[in-house]
Amino acid sequence: MTNEHTRDRFEQIDRLVLRSLLRPGKLYIAFSAVVLVCLGLGVFAYSRIITVAIGVTGKNNPVHWGALITNFVFWVGLAHSGTLISAILYLFRARWRTSINRIAEAMTVVAIMTAGLFPLVHMGRVWRAYYLVPYPNSRELWPNFRSPLLWDVFAITTYMLVSIMFFYVGLIPDLATVRDRSNGLVKKVYSLLSLGWRGSNRQWHHYETTYLLLAALATPLVISVHSVVSWDFAVSLVPGWHSTIFAPYFVAGAIFSGCAMIIVILMPMRKFLGLENLIEPLHFSMLCKMLIFMSLIITYSYFSEFFVAWYSGNVFEQHSFYNRAFGFYSPLFWVMVLCNSILPITLFSARLRSNMIYVYVVAVCVVIGMWLERFVIIVSSLSQDYDPYAWGQYWPSIVEWGITLGSFGMFFFMFGMLTRIFPVVAMGEVKSQLRPGPGDAGHA
Amino acid sequence: MKTIAIYVVIVAWFAAVVVAVAAFGLMQEPSMRPKQPIEYPHHTHVQDVGMQCLDCHRYAEKSIYATIPGTDICMGCHESVATDKPEIIKLTEAYRSGKPVGWVRVYQVKPHVYFSHKRHVLSGMKCQECHGPVEQMTTVQRVTDLGMGWCVKCHRTRGAPRECDTCHK
Amino acid sequence: MRDKRPILLAVFSSPQELTEGINSMLRSGHKTMEALSPIPLPELEDLLHQPTDIVRWFALGGCIVGGVFGMALQALTVLHWPLLVGGKPPLSWPAFVVIGFEMAILFGALATLAGFMLSAKLPPIAKEHYHIGCSQSDFALLVWHHELDYASIEIQLKAVGAREVRLPETEAPG
């Protein structure tokens, strides 16, 4: 590799990646218009909750949580793969991550922001949400730290802040690149954002340490946050929720859905942003392997849930799972099994795995399947719990569907904005992959 | 410097929102000194005439409400006392017509609060401890926000019960 | 690195050339140098003087402080007004672990970021020397020298492949 070649490759990478920051194309505008309409519908739907009451949703007694909490868990789940791919794969020195970690992290940040709204959206009296914040007040009252919901508040906030930090620290060198290639007001903005990064050896040294430490902190955080989310359910005594398997089960499910969502996002981005050279079939193959692995884990979890329910001899547990598989919500359950346990297994075939369209279809199915999984767990467990008198059924109302659509609108809109503002590929890291580094035997 | 200026602008924007919300909230609060239909001078009645709170607010030690007296109580004296003063003429008119005087409430606990005047008066509290020096006021001015913090502070210092169900209903 | 001495900036096209430039400078007794690069260059760590790494101590300290803060926040507020819930005593330690842990991570991460910004001097307080190509593909070396060395340094660096050797721009990148 000659020096000139390196320079060319470096500049080529910059050009490729920074293209997305140039004037938006028609496609991007069309995409934004569509997602903004979705977001608008969601906002309108939420305005119904604000102006009328939470009763405009389909929730009832006994199903007090429904599609909104499903969305919460779903988006929190999606938020996990970003940090997972970034941090855990970084710790494991999986170098293939470099092309996609930025997108994954951006997805994390956007998804956790979307997720964070849902507890507020579903609250009966959102204007009292500040009661959950521990701050000194004249009432001398503090929130109840024993409540899993408060754990959620802390976990989600921590996760959001740490994810943003992690995302941002990773961005700093690239922001400097953008700064140096822009001028005028844009340059000013990127100057602010890049914090005066110079790329000095001293800065790089601390940068590396910091990135490693953040990755090391983020990794247990990823696991803890989704464990905490799962404890919202597992700590309660609702049959179908009250289960020790929930934490690993939810973490695996989160990673599963996250990987699928990355495929869903990455594939069109790669095409429309012309990143084929950076994001290669190899990456999709790796993601597919992760899908298979996670699918096996959650399939085992499904099996284990049912087995334990049967083996326990506990009438409540048994009924809850019987109801899940054969009750009112059983069609959703079986679609979920198809999407999460059967379709991903087909990716064992290398031929199918290399068929991008097939992979895409499977990824979309997994995203849907994971949404259904949360819905089935939440709703079917609640609908028939201890007291048969109080059993009931729930189906989301148009307002909830609107908000769900709006959350997708918000997610994709924010994601689109991020791709317009920040380089979609970690240029610095990709560049460093171009030279053989220590401990790397000639990859790339 | 420009950098700092931009940071300042961002912070100021959020601060402005917070202030606006707070101001809106304050506007919703009832006035601390509402205008009363009849200017009832507490200081004259207490300091000059020597009346006691319970003379008019008769049920403060019998009921959860202290109650505002009807015009018949006022007319017990004002049938003959100071009948020519404009405020008393208003009072007399109200009494004759039988229409209640539209006193504006100065102190009103929130509807979710159980507050018993009786319990507080019988425990030996002075009216002024909550209502301020009413005997020096003309129209009554509210001296507290009746917020939970205000209640709790006193309950804590006096060792009064602080169970939720003591006050919340 | 406040050094009032004059500075020279050399621009290289590759990390190898940069490394060679540093080595040649070291051989000629120039100890005060700073490399600017678009990618991290771990091999420089042995060549150039590296400051002590304080970021990890920040991380550790942040985690400890956060964990203690998290637990103390819960314990103290609960004791301030002990309310009975679910038959649990005010100090329900098992239930407090989660928030203690999250706080440890949050404070740890915040402290790490703070440590990073402090030790990497981000954002810079004063203006720093910079070469704009260093965020893309150029590798630059800043050499602090005595005025009389200027010519010899330029010759030395050009010899190992420097594209140009000049006085640095004193600009603030940020």
Add this chain to the structure above:
Amino acid sequence: MAPVGRARAGVILKHLIPEEDIIPGVSYWLNSTCSECPAGCGVKVRLREGNAVKIEGNENHPVNHGGLCARGQSALQALYSPARIQTPLRRNAGGRMDPTGWKDAFDLIARSTSASGSSEKVVVVTSQVTGAMRAMLERFAAGSPKFNFFVCEPLDYAPVAAANKLCFGLEAVPTYSFDKARTIVSFGADFLETWLSPVSNAHGYAISRNPTNGAMSRMIQFESYMSLTGANADERYCCPPGVETLVALSIASRMLSGTALPASEWETWRSALRPFTIERAAKAAGVPPQVLEQVADRLRSQTPSLALAGGPSSHSTCATALQVAVNLINFSAGGYGKTLTFDRAEHAPVGTYSQLLDLVEDMEAGRVSTLIVHECNPLFAFPEPERLKTAMKRAPLKIQLASVRDSASESYDIVLPALHWLERWDKVESRSGVYSLQQPVIKPWCDARHAGQALSDIMAVLPDHTTRMPEDYQQFLRERWENIPGDRSASEDSDDFWKQVLTDGGYWAPPVSRKVTLNARAAEAISDFAPMVSLSGEHVLLPVTTVRYGDGRQTGRPWLYEMPDPITLIVWDTPLLISLGTSKKWNCQSGDIVRLKCDKGFLEAPVYVQSGTHDAVVAVSLGAPSDKYASFYFEPANHPLHRLRGDIDKFSGALSWVGTPLTFEGVTGHNRLARLQGSGRQDGRGIAQTIATTEVGKLGKASRRPATLEFDLYPKHEHPVHDWGMVIDLSVCIGCGACAVACYAENNVHVVGKNECLRGREQSWLRIERFIDKGRTVFLPALCQQCEHAPCETVCPVYAAVHSSEGLDVQVYNRCVGTRYCANNCPYKVRRFNWFTYKVDPPLEKQFNPDVFVRTRGIMEKCTFCIQRIREHKEIAKDEKRRLRDGEVVPACAQSCPTGAIRFGDLKDPASQVSKQMDDPRGYAILAELNTQPSILYLKRVYHADGTVTETL
């Protein structure tokens, strides 16, 4: 009649506490007497700031002993009904009703009647009135043949009175003492719901059910639809409608052999009863003959025993025969003087259907000039509404005198507002010798007059007014209180007497003992008997009365709409109840609207498949939900009484309710029925538990809050002063739902409407669940269990759900942010969420309890053992410098319970009744294995092991 007692002069109708001494913010209780049905239960009304906020049974009253049914409690919603008639109304030329004044109304009456001939009648049609009003009407009728009054009650009990006249020469309805009975055999009588005096019946019934001394009574029910009484029965036999008579006669026939009667009479009876063999009856009823033999033997051996007949089958063409048979059974079993007496005869005589027909004929012939309808709706109960309407049109002047608009208010010329019974002074005598007080509890808020005063005012303007009607009803009433017949015991001092009346809620004269002897001439009622229902596979309409709407007058009360029918657990609607066999035959499911052809057109309504309904029966309850608050509301498409053929029981003149054949025409649509019970299957969950009588003695000592854990992560917490607990005895819970309505009233629980109920958003804090355990129906009041380890509290992020030091799970409403996690985590699902800000139509909000916050949207709410009552009584005890007494604090549910199934008290006090009951070996906690440690202990329902078994709800 008993000798007339001394008159006491100077009774002044005044309240115990003068109005000027009433302190705002303090509760006052005033006694009165319920007029929601003729039973006349004593009530007390809680007043706050001049509003009546709660109505409860009067513990001192000899009729109801403190309980009060759901319908009685809903009287407050009639008092503050948006449908109250607020001013006199008159019909204008366009046929609309215009508001007018009293004077104008009387002028109009005078003008309209001046032209009428002297022979034309003036008729007052009234709901059951007793006491002073009755005396006034009797005086009115005595004045001239021109003046007449007619008591119109859909449930007339005329066959009972007729049979007693035949048998004993007493045209009266006896009082039934269920408390003394060991065997109770009911032929269709729904005595726990609407029959005669349900609260009184339930009170006595519960006493007879005491399982501890091993002598729990046995209740046997023959009926053709599933009534609440039938669901409670130890033995329930479902027979075709009308066959009850045959069964009763056969049992009477079997019991006759050992009856002490003069030989000739015995022979008369024997020959009359000869055709009614056990075999014949058993065949018709579809039960084995041994069952009937055993019933007859039990009636004789397990004494005291009580037989009674009522319900729809008492309204048949052979109604009197049935009652005579029952009389014979009771006489044979020696029940008279023990389980039923005429000492305090119930229910003053009521006009019968044949008398009503005479009246209609008079109207048709133009012989009625003025018709005054007081608090009743003849159109509701008359089987030929069009005929009655036409007949009424012939009367030149039709006046309605009522407090609340009813479904017929549009058909009168003048509508005059009457005071609600909670706004007036009166004297009620629902049982002879029980003089109950009615006193105004609030100031009238409508321009209304006392019905008695209004009637006498109307009389005053009528031409040819010869009767000496009291000009001042108040004065008349005073005289009635001064002259109480038969009273020789009470104090001479009228002031003391009046104080006692106000304190007790009335004056109870000592019962006058009346012995009865059987008259064999009654046998003619039997010998003339012809089986009335021919069962040719067709279906028969059966109008039934339920706890909710009673005889139909209590429509327009939101609480009753939202109260689930205890059997079907359906709110709002009153579907047609059919059997599973019928539904299969018709190929329809619950909720399908079916069209049934009958003699008089069609019946179109949704069906509900209710097990326990006879295959030949289509049962329809009276009353229907209306959003207009009208009383006596019915749906013209499905009002059963308008489909009756108009058959008459010739001995009593009563209208037959049975015998309208129905033919299925098809399913015409679907109407989702809001059934609140998600599932009635327990599947081994052990929520409702039962135990056989034989097993009770074998039970070991129970322990409250069973320790399922040997090790607990957390230490136990203590309750320093009080520890509130509740014991609910499922053995005596009859499922009447009075507690649920009491809870609505006490706690400002919102009524949400049928659509919200359909979505499972009913707000009831207390509900009656209905399950089957070991083949026995169990009614289980489910409310917040106030768990010691409450799952709801832990998960609340803001401490809105916390535990009080007195062992209550309190909910701090304004702290709630509405995450609803607590409700998810409540295994009992007793938390209710305000999905919207629910509104009530004014002035219903005047009834709101000022001690309870009216919850708005987004707030979780629940039962807290009526914490406002605990607080109130703690304050009182504190004022009186004493500890709370056991039984001083009674939550609304426990107070209203007619059977005393719910007991509440302080577990910290070892001497309290609840503490003692906590050791009852029958006790169990629901879902104890979850270690929630509830504060409510349920006592298993005790059943007779040899009773009948119910498979499905």
